[in-house]
Amino acid sequence: MEFKEVIGRRRSIRYFLPYRPVEREKIQTIMEATRLSSCAVNASFLRAIVVERDKLAPEDLEALKVPTTTLQLDMAPVHIYFYGNLNAIQESHGQTLKELFDVGALNPTHGWSHKFIEETVWAQILDPISKDPTINPIAVSMDSGVAMNQALLTAFDEGLGALLTAFNAEKAKAIFKVPDHFMPLYAMLIGYPAESWEAGGQRPRPALESLYFEGEYGVPMQRDPAVVEQLKQDKMIQEPAPLPWRKDEVRALSRMFGLPE
Numbered sequence: 001m002e003f004k005e006v007i008g009r010r011r012s013i014r015y016f017l018p019y020r021p022v023e024r025e026k027i028q029t030i031m032e033a034t035r036l037s038s039c040a041v042n043a044s045f046l047r048a049i050v051v052e053r054d055k056l057a058p059e060d061l062e063a064l065k066v067p068t069t070t071l072q073l074d075m076a077p078v079h080i081y082f083y084g085n086l087n088a089i090q091e092s093h094g095q096t097l098k099e100l101f102d103v104g105a106l107n108p109t110h111g112w113s114h115k116f117i118e119e120t121v122w123a124q125i126l127d128p129i130s131k132d133p134t135i136n137p138i139a140v141s142m143d144s145g146v147a148m149n150q151a152l153l154t155a156f157d158e159g160l161g162a163l164l165t166a167f168n169a170e171k172a173k174a175i176f177k178v179p180d181h182f183m184p185l186y187a188m189l190i191g192y193p194a195e196s197w198e199a200g201g202q203r204p205r206p207a208l209e210s211l212y213f214e215g216e217y218g219v220p221m222q223r224d225p226a227v228v229e230q231l232k233q234d235k236m237i238q239e240p241a242p243l244p245w246r247k248d249e250v251r252a253l254s255r256m257f258g259l260p261e
């Protein structure tokens with residue numbers, strides 16, 4: 001699938017075929033894509049625990065639910081529990097930057113050297129950030145979010161449906177034996193969608209002009225209708241929700257799975 005179409009087809013999928021397993025190679029592909037995401041300090045902050053739903057004890061599956069994550073946890077055959085490694089910067093100790101220097105990604109043209117990494121970047125920026133209890137988790141979350149989105153998009157490119165969703169972090173810590181320095185983020189649920197891939201249409205978003213500015217705050221970014229038209233042809237911008245048959249689809253799904261209407 002073309003990249004723009006992957007972006008366009010992604011929806012938060014909340015109805016999965018509970019009985020259809022996801023091929024192991026697709027899960028690996030998702031995690032390989034995640035590993036390649038850009039990360040600050042090249043420190044690979046994101047950690048993940050890949051879980052097959054059917055290997056979870058029924059009481060553990062129940063315990064992982066929270067008010068915004070209910071039925072979807074039962075329906076998705078694969079769950080990926082994402083964590084941010086709070087020790088990532090300290091573990092890298094600037095070595096990952098030196099590696100980038102050694103492979104020619106960071107160069108003297110831009111002021112880089114091993115000395116600059118040790119004396120300026122590590123000593124003055126990274127070491128203090130990693131020891132700041134407020135800023136370190138923000139850095140870890142930021143970085144992990146970038147990698148999680150790469151996982152999310154790859155799931156759709158593999159023809160699957162996916163959803164990022166909250167989970168009961170306290171229960172998950174005990175069930176999955178998660179170490180203390182792993183900060184809980186979100187779970188990505190994966191499976192073959194039981195709903196149509198359109199899932200009711202592209203979900204509402206504020207107007208582009210209200211979100212992004214040009215030059216300074218308050219000057220809305222100009223939106224060229226010709227570009228919008230092209231993006232529609234490229235299937236990045238799609239029919240907005242609700243498609244006229246969405247209510248019927250949800251009713252049919254409710255009946256198929258014996259759920260409240």
Ligand SMILES: Cc1cc2nc3c(=O)[nH]c(=O)nc-3n(C[C@H](O)[C@H](O)[C@H](O)COP(=O)(O)O)c2cc1C
Pocket residue numbers: 010011012013014068069163164165166186203
């Ligand atoms: C970090 C994150 C956390 C989310 N948590 C939940 C959640 O707990 N439960 C849920 O049903 N959806 C969750 N979502 C999905 C959003 O509600 C979703 O983005 C929204 O419905 C917009 O629709 P779309 O993703 O289909 O474009 C989450 C999404 C993100 C990115």
